[in-house]
Every structure is written in structure tokens, then in C-alpha cells.
Amino acid sequence: MSETLAPEKVATENVAVMNQLAGRGVRAESPLYHAGLDKLSALNPRAGGVLLRELKLLGHLTLRGSQKNASFMNGCAEVLGLALPTLPLTSVEKGGVSIRWISPDEWLVVLPADQAYEVERGLRAAIEGHFSVVNVSGGQTILELSGPNACDVLKKSTVLDVHPSQFPVGKVAGTVFAKSTALVRRSGEASWELVIRRSFADYVWLWLQDASREYGLVIKS
Amino acid sequence: MLHIYCPHCRELREEEEFHAKGQAHIARPLDPDACTDKEWGEYLFFRKNPRGLHHEIWYHTAGCRKFFNLTRDTQTYEIKEIYKIGEQPEVTADKG
Incomplete structure (x- = not known):
């Protein structure tokens, strides 16, 4: 390691830190606000193999x-x-x-x-x-995929080996996801969290709808 | 497709997650002002194109976003060695 990477003993200078959370009167919109996931979840009581939830804001x-x-x-x-x-x-x-x-x-x-x-x-x-x-x-959001076929959707979307022997619960991997990138984490035996970029949120949302169509996609709020 | 071991993630990953960044171990001239045009031009633009062992820099773009070095045989595409930035290769053409 070069010396420049060693922790410096200098005091950190004051940095302007701002509370990015707006007040109560301001409507907060997640990157998938336009998709209306809450409304879709109300319209969408049917059973399916893939459950999608945005862990928003x-x-x-x-x-x-x-x-x-x-x-x-x-x-x-x-x-x-x-x-x-x-x-x-x-x-x-x-x-x-x-x-x-x-x-x-x-x-x-x-x-x-x-x-x-x-x-x-x-x-x-x-x-x-x-x-x-x-x-x-403000730059990213998290999508949670769960259900019996969540793993199948991942297999279509990423080059990662998602078998439990290679990808145990709690493991995290940054990877290529449907030609975009995502930070994939296995949060449970059959549930996965994708941290995606705000600018790719709509694309990933469209991709996931398409990739999970054959299993049935259920939106959870 | 190459199957590349990332020394930071400590795992084999698909080539799709990486970017090749060209020849490794190119030392910047210590005093650019004292270089001739030829020396500076060769530092900037001239790269090796060997048939056989080649030391390259690779970047784990989609993963940990770290650079590392990789020694590859350009004829067989076999990856001989992977080592971190700042380290020297064990496998070299004169040793091999």
C-alpha cells in the first residue's frame, strides 16, 4: 500500500452537512413514484411467484x-x-x-x-x-424481490451464482443486473434486496415486470 | 468469457463485471519537463502488444470498483496470476 492511502492524522475539516429530509409539508417521491406501486398493490391481490416491494425513501x-x-x-x-x-x-x-x-x-x-x-x-x-x-x-432506491420464483428472476437478470451454497443469506455482491448494475443482497432464504441507481429505477422496474411475467408478479406496498 | 478472480471480493466473477484497462506497470517519468518528445510520446501512447504473457490492469467496474493487475497469456487467454496494485508479478516471460 502506498503511503497516501494510510489514515492521516490530520483533523477533518468542517464540511457543510445538510439535513436532506424535507419537512412534513413536502411530498417525498421515490424514484418509482410514477409507477404508482401503492395503487398497483391494491389492485393486485392475485397470487404469483414473485413479490416485489420498494423499500423506499x-x-x-x-x-x-x-x-x-x-x-x-x-x-x-x-x-x-x-x-x-x-x-x-x-x-x-x-x-x-x-x-x-x-x-x-x-x-x-x-x-x-x-x-x-x-x-x-x-x-x-x-x-x-x-x-x-x-x-x-436521493441517488438510489431498494427493491425487494421475494417469493418462490424470485430466484428465477435473478437468474435471468444477473451473472451471479445465486445458489444457496454460493450465495448464503446475508451475502452482498455488486454486479451486473439486466445490463444495469445493482448491489444484490440475500436478505432471507427467498428474499433479495437490490440497491439500484435512481436513474435506472424505471428501467429495472420495467425489466422486472417483464422477467417475472411468466411466474406472476405481485406488488406489495 | 473469462472467469476472473477479484482479489478484493475474493471470488471468481464473470468478465462482464470487469473492464480491461490496458498494460500495467507503466511508470510515469519522474520529471516530465526533462523528457524528450520521444520519451514522453512513448510513455503516453506506445504500448506492448506481446504474443504470450501480458501484464494488464483490470477494473471491477460492477463490483467493488477496485483496480488490480492480471497476467494473461494473449494466445491462450489463460489467466496466469492476479495480484494487487503496487505488487510485482511472480509469473513473468523471462521466468516462464
């Missing part, structure tokens, strides 16, 4: 720092209430907070939107040295 924080920086690792564990997973392709979850491993120095923290601002400020106060925390809540 959550707080997403991208966390970057060196695992060698004890202040970073301890500060994150303290503020998030969860230690960052250091084993590649793993995730941890507790209460409403989940942390996905993205790379050896990058993690995605997903938490309730109203906690994002406090947690971001807490991290900045608790950590010393070279690190970064960015609120990317």
Missing part, C-alpha cells in the same frame, strides 16, 4: 475509510451500533440499520431516513483522520 450513507484507522472503525461501531463488516461480500443488520460491504474501504449504510442526518453528524464528530461519509439517499 430510506437513508443511504456511503462510508469510506481505511480499516487500519482504529478511530474510523471504532467510531462507526459506536455511532451505528454495529461494527462494519470487514469480511468481503458480507452484511450486518440490526433493528432498522443495515451495513453492506462494498469494497475493502467502502460500505453502504441503510437506515431510516429520519436518522440519516443525526448519524452523519455523529460519524463526523466521532471519527478522526481520513474518511468520508456521503448521504446518497
Whole structure:
């Protein structure tokens, strides 16, 4: 490792941090607002092999720092209430907070939107040295696929080996998903979470409708 | 399709997730101002095109978004070695 990557001992300069959550009077729209998933879920009581739910308007924080920086690792564990997973392709979850491993120095923290601002400020106060925390809540959304045929839809969409022996519950993998990209996480035996980019949300939504047509798609609100 | 081991994800993944970024171990001249046009031009534009072992940089675009080095045989497409940025290859043409 080059020296430039080593955790620096310099104090982090003050960074302008903004609460990205608008007040109560403002209507929040997820990237799939236009699809009207809530209405579809009401119209759509039939049974099907694939259940789709948008885990919308959550707080997403991208966390970057060196695992060698004890202040970073301890500060994150303290503020998030969860230690960052250091084993590649793993995730941890507790209460409403989940942390996905993205790379050896990058993690995605997903938490309730109203906690994002406090947690971001807490991290900045608790950590010393070279690190970064960015609120990317507006840039991505999460789709949850579940049901007996969710796995089949994934097999059509991604090059990952999704067999339970290769992809156990809790595993996370960034990959190509239907020519777009997604951060795929197995959240249960038959449920999967896809973190997708806002700009690809509509495309992935159209793709998933098409790919799950033969099994029957049920929208959950 | 190549099946590539990402040294950061520590897993074999499909080539689709990666981008090839060309020849590895190209050292930037320490003092560009002191270079001749020939030296600078060769640094910028001239690349090896060997038949046999080639050291390349690859990028795990869709995964961990990290760069790493890979030694590949350009005739057989066989991947001989994968090593991280900053490390030196064990498998080289003169040793092989």
C-alpha cells in the first residue's frame, strides 16, 4: 500500500452537512413514484411467484475509510451500533440499520431516513483522520424481490451464482443486473434486496415486470 | 468469457463485471519537463502488444470498483496470476 492511502492524522475539516429530509409539508417521491406501486398493490391481490416491494425513501450513507484507522472503525461501531463488516461480500443488520460491504474501504449504510442526518453528524464528530461519509439517499432506491420464483428472476437478470451454497443469506455482491448494475443482497432464504441507481429505477422496474411475467408478479406496498 | 478472480471480493466473477484497462506497470517519468518528445510520446501512447504473457490492469467496474493487475497469456487467454496494485508479478516471460 502506498503511503497516501494510510489514515492521516490530520483533523477533518468542517464540511457543510445538510439535513436532506424535507419537512412534513413536502411530498417525498421515490424514484418509482410514477409507477404508482401503492395503487398497483391494491389492485393486485392475485397470487404469483414473485413479490416485489420498494423499500423506499430510506437513508443511504456511503462510508469510506481505511480499516487500519482504529478511530474510523471504532467510531462507526459506536455511532451505528454495529461494527462494519470487514469480511468481503458480507452484511450486518440490526433493528432498522443495515451495513453492506462494498469494497475493502467502502460500505453502504441503510437506515431510516429520519436518522440519516443525526448519524452523519455523529460519524463526523466521532471519527478522526481520513474518511468520508456521503448521504446518497436521493441517488438510489431498494427493491425487494421475494417469493418462490424470485430466484428465477435473478437468474435471468444477473451473472451471479445465486445458489444457496454460493450465495448464503446475508451475502452482498455488486454486479451486473439486466445490463444495469445493482448491489444484490440475500436478505432471507427467498428474499433479495437490490440497491439500484435512481436513474435506472424505471428501467429495472420495467425489466422486472417483464422477467417475472411468466411466474406472476405481485406488488406489495 | 473469462472467469476472473477479484482479489478484493475474493471470488471468481464473470468478465462482464470487469473492464480491461490496458498494460500495467507503466511508470510515469519522474520529471516530465526533462523528457524528450520521444520519451514522453512513448510513455503516453506506445504500448506492448506481446504474443504470450501480458501484464494488464483490470477494473471491477460492477463490483467493488477496485483496480488490480492480471497476467494473461494473449494466445491462450489463460489467466496466469492476479495480484494487487503496487505488487510485482511472480509469473513473468523471462521466468516462464
